[in-house]
Amino acid sequence: MVTQMKIKEKEAYQEKVKAEVNKINAQIDELKAKANQAKADAALEYNSQIEELEAKQDAVNAKLQEVQQASEDAWQDLQNGFDSAWTELTTAFERASNKFQ
Known part of the structure; x- marks a missing residue:
């Protein structure tokens, strides 16, 4: 019974974070599109912010994978x-997004 609850709790958490990750990935893609349309000097700033976001995005994906592969305990x-x-x-996305609005 406890194991079933742990499994359901883990699955619910995974679904929640997958949805959040997919949402932020789409928002980062939108920023990339804006960067591609920006003038050269603004594009450099966009690209700098995007590089930071992508590094943090990679960290999130790595942590999500760890959660998915972890035992129920x-x-x-x-x-x-x-x-x-x-x-x-x-936080980095919000900073970048606010900077370019």
């Missing part, structure tokens, strides 16, 4: 690492 320990990486990514 261990995944909650990994949740804090994912949440931290996620916060860094979303």
